[in-house]
Amino acid sequence: MQQTTRDFWNDRYREKTGETSGKPGLVLSQFAGPLVPGRALELGCGRGDDALWLAQQGWRVTAVDVSAVALAYASDSASRAELAGNIRFEEHDLAETFPKGSFDLVVASFLQSPQDWPRARVLARAAGAVSTGGRLLITEHASRPPGSKATEDTVFPTAEETLASLALDPRQWRRLCVCAIARTGTRAEVQGETVEDNVIFLERLG
Numbered sequence: 001m002q003q004t005t006r007d008f009w010n011d012r013y014r015e016k017t018g019e020t021s022g023k024p025g026l027v028l029s030q031f032a033g034p035l036v037p038g039r040a041l042e043l044g045c046g047r048g049d050d051a052l053w054l055a056q057q058g059w060r061v062t063a064v065d066v067s068a069v070a071l072a073y074a075s076d077s078a079s080r081a082e083l084a085g086n087i088r089f090e091e092h093d094l095a096e097t098f099p100k101g102s103f104d105l106v107v108a109s110f111l112q113s114p115q116d117w118p119r120a121r122v123l124a125r126a127a128g129a130v131s132t133g134g135r136l137l138i139t140e141h142a143s144r145p146p147g148s149k150a151t152e153d154t155v156f157p158t159a160e161e162t163l164a165s166l167a168l169d170p171r172q173w174r175r176l177c178v179c180a181i182a183r184t185g186t187r188a189e190v191q192g193e194t195v196e197d198n199v200i201f202l203e204r205l206g
């Protein structure tokens with residue numbers, strides 16, 4: 001029987017015994033840093049460093065993941081940082097259920113899974129949760145990160161291809177950045193190597 005998304009990620013997070021970096025992703029801090037804080041939704045929050053950072057910046061955060069193991073770690077970190085009152089953690093398999101509400105910022109950073117799953121539909125739903133005047137920020141791999149389990153011949157979509165897969169009405173969205181950016185890898189196995197990420201950063205106009 002094929003492993004479920006939930007089992008896959010719970011197993012993955014059970015293997016992670018070390019602490020997180022405690023730092024936000026570079027794309028998140030670069031693009032969300034200048035925004036005026038409001039309500040934020042983070043999809044696939046993992047062990048919570050980005051959600052905690054958003055809360056520290058003054059955002060009221062709803063942080064979602066399929067893994068109860070990751071959410072427990074994130075929730076403990078939020079309590080220790082005295083940010084629990086500003087972050088609501090919700091467990092969802094986003095292929096099946098989605099958090100309620102609309103948000104000034106919706107973030108999906110490396111929201112991925114090896115299973116066959118309706119990623120484009122989930123990202124389109126994420127766009128639907130952005131309030132008028134709000135922002136959607138998607139970050140994804142644009143090239144194979146060294147040390148990753150992706151095979152050498154894995155084809156990564158361009159930012160334009162991912163955006164097209166969401167089938168958004170272009171009259172309703174301003175493109176703030178639809179591009180690939182290079183960064184220097186920080187995880188031990190990619191330290192110093194250049195990795196490329198796609199960034200899709202949009203403002204909802206109507």
Ligand SMILES: C[S@@+](CC[C@H](N)C(=O)[O-])C[C@H]1O[C@@H](n2cnc3c(N)ncnc32)[C@H](O)[C@@H]1O
Nearest residue numbers: 009044046065066067093094095109110112113
């Ligand atoms: C590669 S990790 C990225 C974690 C974090 N956003 C980051 O940037 O480090 C992908 C995350 O997406 C979550 N995820 C994958 N599929 C999901 C789904 N169907 N529903 C909810 N979360 C999912 C995983 O549990 C995992 O925490």
